[in-house]
Amino acid sequence: MTKQSHENDVAFIQALAELLNRNELTEIAVVREYGEDDSLEVRVVKQATVIAAPAPVYAAPAAAPLAAAPAATPAAAAAEADPASLPGAVTSPMVGTAYLSPEPGASAFVKVGDTVKEGQTLMIVEAMKTMNHIPAPHSGTVKRILVEDGMPVEYGSALMIVE
Template sequence: MTKQSHDNDVAFIQALAELLNRNELTEISVVREYGEDDSLEVRVVKQATVVAAPVAAAPAPAAAAAATPAAAPAEADPARLPGAVTSPMVGTAYLAPEPGAQAFVKVGDVVKEGQTLLIIEAMKTMNHIPSPRAGTVKRVLIDDGAPVEYGGALMIVE
């Protein structure tokens, strides 16, 4: 690898990072082809940083109860719900094998571990997403054709 191609690759990766930030994305994956047996595969992922706030002196019990909603964290992030099936990649989710076809599963269906729940299209590849467990589909959290992010909740299977 020459110094010039290395510098070009670094500039390309920096441009991807800027694109990620400018469009408020969490992940970008790209394959850059140079020739028949020469390519560069790049995956840029933005990790959220969690900063804990300092704990102040304990407020009166009534004030503490009013300040802490009970179900807010679980409802705010469906991926933390019990039985959540999360996306292993960024892409477009399809609930049926082709337009107009019956969905792979619907709410109330009993599924086996490994059974296809939906498809995620990423980089023009259709990826079947299997059920991680046997159970019943309780909720479908996405619409057909919706964009999904890595780690985003897709369904609840309990």
């Protein structure tokens, strides 16, 4: 790669970052083809800062009896809020569409209760017309599948739990 093409690539990436900010996008991905065996794949992601607003408080009618709800532990509440924080969570390495089977009408790669080996394909995430196999990070049992076939997924979102 020449110095000139490197400088052009840097300018291209900077332009993508500016486009991201100017249009209030959180992510942009582009593949730039230079020739048959030469390309540049760029993915620019902006981390959004999320500020949680307090939940509104509603008063129960005076005549309605209050049922005692079981107290949830903070760890259980956090796990319900973010499945990606659960032990054994398999997260998406990219933004795309999740597919549970290799092709429409075929049986799923795995189902709940299946034992999987490290590296075994769990599902496919299609991004930019490329089918990316998602391997099991470790051996274990599929405890939960958190996505549906054909569902869009975000980077870092939990796909399934393998323990």
